[in-house]
Amino acid sequence: MNHFTASCLNVAVTSKLADHLLPAGPQGLQVNKLSKLTGIIPNKLSRVLRLLAHKGCFKEVEPDVWANNRLSMELLSQQPTSALVGLFTDEAYVAGTTLSSTLTDSHYGPSVQLNEASWNRAMNFTGTLWDFYQNVDPARGLRLAEAQIGYCHVLTFESVLHGYPFKDLPTGTTICDLGGGFGHVSMHIAKACPQLRIILQDQPGTIAAAKSYWEKGAPEVVREGRVEFIAIDFITQVPKQGCDYYFIKNVVTARRTLSDRGTDGVPI
Numbered sequence: 001m002n003h004f005t006a007s008c009l010n011v012a013v014t015s016k017l018a019d020h021l022l023p024a025g026p027q028g029l030q031v032n033k034l035s036k037l038t039g040i041i042p043n044k045l046s047r048v049l050r051l052l053a054h055k056g057c058f059k060e061v062e063p064d065v066w067a068n069n070r071l072s073m074e075l076l077s078q079q080p081t082s083a084l085v086g087l088f089t090d091e092a093y094v095a096g097t098t099l100s101s102t103l104t105d106s107h108y109g110p111s112v113q114l115n116e117a118s119w120n121r122a123m124n125f126t127g128t129l130w131d132f133y134q135n136v137d138p139a140r141g142l143r144l145a146e147a148q149i150g151y152c153h154v155l156t157f158e159s160v161l162h163g164y165p166f167k168d169l170p171t172g173t174t175i176c177d178l179g180g181g182f183g184h185v186s187m188h189i190a191k192a193c194p195q196l197r198i199i200l201q202d203q204p205g206t207i208a209a210a211k212s213y214w215e216k217g218a219p220e221v222v223r224e225g226r227v228e229f230i231a232i233d234f235i236t237q238v239p240k241q242g243c244d245y246y247f248i249k250n251v252v253t254a255r256r257t258l259s260d261r262g263t264d265g266v267p268i
């Protein structure tokens with residue numbers, strides 16, 4: 001992915017190009033009409049789409065008439081992959097622009113403080129990224145949770161389930177999914193292993209949205225009371241005690257916090 005592709009993908013997801021093209025089907029939509037729907041002038045819009053089509057995403061069915069193809073359908077706003085693309089081409093991308101100068105900065109370079117990362121310098125924001133998601137821009141916070149689902153669709157759902165012997169664990173085993181986002185991975189585990197109980201812990205805004213995600217995606221698990229939702233700030237609060245396992249995936253800070261505190265021999 002070069003910077004042109006990242007920037008144009010960001011336009012595609014932000015302006016919901018795939019959603020706007022959907023009703024037109026394979027015949028496609030004339031760029032002037034798409035322009036009215038997006039507020040981007042036709043000439044520039046076609047250039048963005050042409051670059052993406054050149055990479056196999058969207059199709060120019062005749063000059064300046066655009067349609068979705070299999071790849072662009074992944075950018076529909078309902079698709080978790082679309083949130084992943086949004087994350088990678090927005091805050092993650094912005095953070096990358098200051099990485100080099102951050103690593104060599106005399107103060108920020110050696111710092112391991114959560115609020116002294118490359119992203120902080122790029123955004124001129126003094127709190128942590130997680131403060132930003134919870135308190136400044138909750139919509140982006142929810143997009144992060146969606147993006148994690150997209151990431152798992154693309155890469156890891158099955159590998160987690162088959163990489164660990166969840167199926168062999170005894171009935172009533174409790175697994176705390178710490179920093180689990182909406183709990184998309186533990187939902188996958190709970191569905192495949194009906195003997196397990198899940199305790200999902202994440203930040204308050206994420207946990208609030210996680211409940212409806214489970215009610216929709218795994219109503220039987222919710223009905224059977226096999227999932228519990230507990231909001232936490234794991235930097236300042238202790239995770240639910242007494243669980244049999246603590247499952248921590250892609251949450252470096254949680255791993256570090258628990259290691260610092262010690263886990264009394266409970267497996268992570």
Ligand SMILES: C[S@@+](CC[C@H](N)C(=O)[O-])C[C@H]1O[C@@H](n2cnc3c(N)ncnc32)[C@H](O)[C@@H]1O
Pocket residue numbers: 130145148149152178179180181182185201202203206232233234235248249250251253
């Ligand atoms: C990169 S995501 C990983 C999500 C999921 N475990 C996965 O692998 O798909 C990191 C998660 O940690 C949560 N998180 C970060 N800081 C937190 C904190 N201080 N307390 C609770 N959750 C936190 C975020 O809300 C987010 O859902």
